[in-house]
Amino acid sequence: MSIISELFGKSPFGALVEHTKKVHECVEMIKPLMEALSHENYILLRELHNKVSKLEYEADKIKHEVRGLLSRRVFMPVDKIDLENFLRCQDKIADYTEDFSVILTIRNTKIHPSLIDKFFKLVDQVFQVTGTLLTAAVELQNLAEVSFSGAESRRVLKWLDGLGEEEWKADRIARDLSRDIYKLENEVDTMTIIFYEKMILTLGQVANEAENAGDMLRNMLIR
Amino acid sequence: MESIVIGVTALLGLYMAWNIGANDVANSMADAVGSRALSVKNAVILAGICEFAGAVLVGAPVTDTVRKGIVSPDSFLSIPGITPEQAAALFVIGMTSALLSAAIWLNISSFMGLPVSTTHSIVGAVAGFGIAAAGWHSVQWGKMTQIVLSWFVSPVAGGIMAFWVFRFISRAILGQDRPTKAAIKYAPYLVAAVTASVVLATIYKGLKHVIGHITWLTPQMSIYITILLSTVAWFISRWWLGIRLKGKEKLPVAQQLDLVEQVFVPLVIITSCSVAFAHGANDVANSVGPLAAVVRVLQTGHVAQKVGIPFWVLVLGGSGIVLGLATFGYRVMQTVGTKITEITPSRGVAADLAATTTVLICTRLKLPISTTHTLVGAILGIGLARGLAGINRDVAKRIFGAWFVTVPAAAILCVLLFLVGKIYFWDVLTRVCTK
Numbered sequence: 001m002s003i004i005s006e007l008f009g010k011s012p013f014g015a016l017v018e019h020t021k022k023v024h025e026c027v028e029m030i031k032p033l034m035e036a037l038s039h040e041n042y043i044l045l046r047e048l049h050n051k052v053s054k055l056e057y058e059a060d061k062i063k064h065e066v067r068g069l070l071s072r073r074v075f076m077p078v079d080k081i082d083l084e085n086f087l088r089c090q091d092k093i094a095d096y097t098e099d100f101s102v103i104l105t106i107r108n109t110k111i112h113p114s115l116i117d118k119f120f121k122l123v124d125q126v127f128q129v130t131g132t133l134l135t136a137a138v139e140l141q142n143l144a145e146v147s148f149s150g151a152e153s154r155r156v157l158k159w160l161d162g163l164g165e166e167e168w169k170a171d172r173i174a175r176d177l178s179r180d181i182y183k184l185e186n187e188v189d190t191m192t193i194i195f196y197e198k199m200i201l202t203l204g205q206v207a208n209e210a211e212n213a214g215d216m217l218r219n220m221l222i223r
Numbered sequence: 224m225e226s227i228v229i230g231v232t233a234l235l236g237l238y239m240a241w242n243i244g245a246n247d248v249a250n251s252m253a254d255a256v257g258s259r260a261l262s263v264k265n266a267v268i269l270a271g272i273c274e275f276a277g278a279v280l281v282g283a284p285v286t287d288t289v290r291k292g293i294v295s296p297d298s299f300l301s302i303p304g305i306t307p308e309q310a311a312a313l314f315v316i317g318m319t320s321a322l323l324s325a326a327i328w329l330n331i332s333s334f335m336g337l338p339v340s341t342t343h344s345i346v347g348a349v350a351g352f353g354i355a356a357a358g359w360h361s362v363q364w365g366k367m368t369q370i371v372l373s374w375f376v377s378p379v380a381g382g383i384m385a386f387w388v389f390r391f392i393s394r395a396i397l398g399q400d401r402p403t404k405a406a407i408k409y410a411p412y413l414v415a416a417v418t419a420s421v422v423l424a425t426i427y428k429g430l431k432h433v434i435g436h437i438t439w440l441t442p443q444m445s446i447y448i449t450i451l452l453s454t455v456a457w458f459i460s461r462w463w464l465g466i467r468l469k470g471k472e473k474l475p476v477a478q479q480l481d482l483v484e485q486v487f488v489p490l491v492i493i494t495s496c497s498v499a500f501a502h503g504a505n506d507v508a509n510s511v512g513p514l515a516a517v518v519r520v521l522q523t524g525h526v527a528q529k530v531g532i533p534f535w536v537l538v539l540g541g542s543g544i545v546l547g548l549a550t551f552g553y554r555v556m557q558t559v560g561t562k563i564t565e566i567t568p569s570r571g572v573a574a575d576l577a578a579t580t581t582v583l584i585c586t587r588l589k590l591p592i593s594t595t596h597t598l599v600g601a602i603l604g605i606g607l608a609r610g611l612a613g614i615n616r617d618v619a620k621r622i623f624g625a626w627f628v629t630v631p632a633a634a635i636l637c638v639l640l641f642l643v644g645k646i647y648f649w650d651v652l653t654r655v656c657t658k
Contacts, residue, residue: 002246002555003338003595003622004253005562007602009613073617077609142477145484145567147389147609150398152476 012069012076013144015062016087020137022059023090026052026097027130027206033101034123038116042108049101056098063091077148078220086220089213090137093130093206100202109195112188118177122203125170129207132163133214143221153221163214170207174200224655225521228315232517235322236536237543239510242329243341244547248274249555250595251502254571255495256556257563260488266560267553269492270499271545277503278541280425283532284589285505286540288366289512290318290519291528292589293346294353298361299526307525312652313645314526317352318513320640324348325509328633338622340593341509343629346370349513351634352641373590374626377581378600384577385604388413392569393610401472402479406486407464414460414490415453417576421497423449424504424583460490487568494575501582502594503544509591511540524656566602570610574601596622 029052036044066087070080111119136159139152146152181188181196252270255261261269294317299310325344332339346367353361392413399405426445467486471479515532523530566574578598585592599622606614 002249002253002559002562003599003618004250004602005559006338007599007615007618008257008563008565008611009615011565011612013612069613073615075603075606075611075614075616077606077612142480144612145480146397147393149393149609151400152398152480155476 009071009074010069011144012066012083013141015066015069016083017138017140019059019062019066019087019090020134020140022055022062023094024130024134026055026059026094027127029055030097030100030203030206031120031123031127033104034119037104037109038111038119040108040110042105046105049105052098052101056094059091059094063087077144079223082216082219082223086213086216089209089216092209093213096202096205096209100199100206103195103198103202107191107195109192112184112192114184115177115180115196118173118180119199122170122173122177122200125166125173126203126207126210129163129166129170130210132159132166133210133217136160136163136214136217140217148221157218157221160214160218163211167207167211171204174204224651228652228655229518229521232315232319232322232514233539235319235326236510236514237539237546239322239326239329239341239345240507240540240543241547241550242326243506243510244274244544244549245551246329246333246547246555247341247502247506247595248499248544248548248552249559250598251498252495252556253559253563253598254498254566254575255491256560257566258488258491258568258571259564260491260568260571261495263553263556263560266495266556267548269496270552270556271548273496273499274503274544274548275541277500277505278507278544279503279534279537281500281504281583281586282507282511282537282540285508285586285591286512286515286532286537287508287528288370288589288591289345289349289508290516290532292366293349293363293370294357294361295363296516296526296528298353298357302357308653308656310526311520311524311656312649313356314520315517315652315656316644316648317356317637317641318349318516318520320644321345321348321352321637322510322513324351324637324640325633328629328636332625332629337625337628338595338618339625339629340596341506342591342593343374343626344633345509345512346591347630347633348637350630351637354634355638355641370590370592371630373585373588373592374596377585377590377592377597378603380600381577381581381597382600382604382607384580385574385601386608388576389570389573389605389608389610392573393608396483397480397569400476402476402483403468403471403474406483407461407468410464410486410490411457411460413572413576414493415457417490417494417497417579418456419449419453420576420580420583421500422452424501424587427587484568487572491568491571491575494572494579497579498575498582498594498598501579501586503541505582505586505592505594507537507540507544510543511536512591514539521655565611565613570605573605573610574598577601577604 033048036048136156139156142152177200181193248270252266256266299314325348328344350362395409396402396405464486471482515536518533519528519530520526578601581597582594605611
């Protein structure tokens with residue numbers, strides 16, 4: 001009826017910020033999961049796993065909603081491929097978080113007392129990485145308001161600059177932790193060591209995807 | 224008899240104006256309604272006032288083009304073996320069928336969902352009757368080329384202008400460390416620019432047919448008046464922005480951006496009103512251009528369109544637009560308001576400013592263009608400046624496609640109606656035209 005109203009689609013940035021927040025809710029569950037594991041409270045662990053599963057499912061729903069708004073015909077202020085990759089990275093953060101909760105629930109693993117501190121240090125560092133990404137990504141709607149340029153854009157880029165270093169720190173902690181784990185190879189059975197490694201690997205992937213998401217966000221801003 | 228013919232043509236013109244009011248006016252207020260700066264009700268009221276003012280105050284130049292610029296009235300006199308009375312009768316039949324066919328084509332296309340412009344329909348129809356009645360050479364192809372070129376140029380010009388105006392808003396205000404402070408400094412220039420384009424379009428070589436010839440209102444004088452009023456607008460907006468935004472620069476940026484968008488609210492209302500004004504000025508011709516031609520022919524008994532446009536004709540066109548808006552247009556306005564929620568006042572101002580200026584310049588150049596298409600161009604320009612997310616590019620393609628159909632379709636329809644009209648009304652009208 002009115003050609004002008006057909007011209008306007010819905011902006012995906014509102015839903016995208018929702019997705020960021022939901023993914024972060026998933027990531028926020030890592031520490032409680034780790035705490036439940038260290039207290040060997042396997043019942044609580046299962047409950048928490050269900051919660052992560054549910055959050056991951058909700059994030060998926062928002063992801064589909066965002067995808068629906070990125071139709072080929074619409075015109076975006078940022079590169080659509082960057083936007084899609086950003087969404088995919090965030091999606092993977094939620095996936096790996098769920099994987100982590102699955103690993104903790106498929107076997108009643110015990111954390112060796114000498115490793116607990118370092119495991120928590122790693123968890124905290126991973127959270128540092130995803131937290132930095134969250135701070136930057138929730139600005140997407142404001143960035144759209146200032147057309148991805150100017151002071152606001154510079155501010156977000158500055159936050160993102162710290163992301164690489166935080167991820168590198170997480171990597172270093174993970175490596176350190178691995179060394180400690182293999183030192184215990186005569187004390188702890190092999191199966192448990194495999195599980196420890198799986199946990200570290202998955203946490204590392206969470207941090208890695210957060211860094212990738214940050215790179216995509218940077219691409220959107222500098223192009 | 225003469226008054227019956229004028230009455231029928233006036234009704235057709237009124238119907239065409241009603242169509243414009245019902246379908247097009249909502250587009251001109253879209254930015255203000257979409258950004259929630261205006262409620263639908265207030266938008267309808269303001270649009271009515273501005274459309275009427277635009278039609279009556281600045282409607283004459285384009286109306287002139289439609290009544291005598293596309294088809295040369297003189298070429299009717301040089302048809303072999305025709306008396307001046309018969310030429311006049313042909314002209315009346317032709318202009319009336321042009322109105323009728325444009326109206327029919329608009330109804331067909333809106334039924335088929337084609338984004339057709341009233342401007343393109345009437346220009347196609349008038350050209351069609353010229354060719355059928357007095358041959359290929361009766362169409363003033365130089366003017367016609369200008370008009371068709373302006374259909375390409377106006378959306379592109381609107382787009383380029385909107386791109387740069389939005390770039391300015393985005394770089395100088397929104398993208399600053401302290402957006403509120405920057406708004407106090409730079410937003411008054413936007414207000415001055417809006418004022419200048421509306422005032423200049425209204426008084427420069429205008430107002431003649433409204434208040435008569437004002438001797439002191441020379442082109443030079445109107446430029447002085449424009450500069451004066453723009454300066455006043457600059458000072459008023461500066462003062463008002465100072466009250467609203469002073470001391471807010473310490474707030475978080477997100478809040479400052481909100482505040483800046485809020486001060487753009489009155490501005491987007493003003494700019495949307497000026498789009499409505501420009502729309503009235505340019506598009507009233509689509510409805511009353513042929514009517515003006517018929518009235519002058521019947522009054523003088525001669526095809527030559529030497530005398531100016533009767534004032535009441537523009538008033539009728541303006542009233543028809545308001546009527547269409549009041550009876551049907553408010554519903555279109557509602558859909559526009561619910562569907563284009565992504566636009567913010569700052570974007571609206573940029574798009575409106577570009578569209579108003581482009582349309583008013585074309586109006587001054589006597590070029591009938593489509594206001595809606597210009598506004599679509601402006602909005603796409605803001606999309607290119609990374610100002611809008613989720614703009615549907617297909618619409619541009621559909622508009623483009625609809626052009627190619629509209630001009631020939633309206634022309635062919637008009638030729639058919641003209642031939643039928645000639646069979647039935649030729650004798651009657653020749654008698655009417657014989658003074």
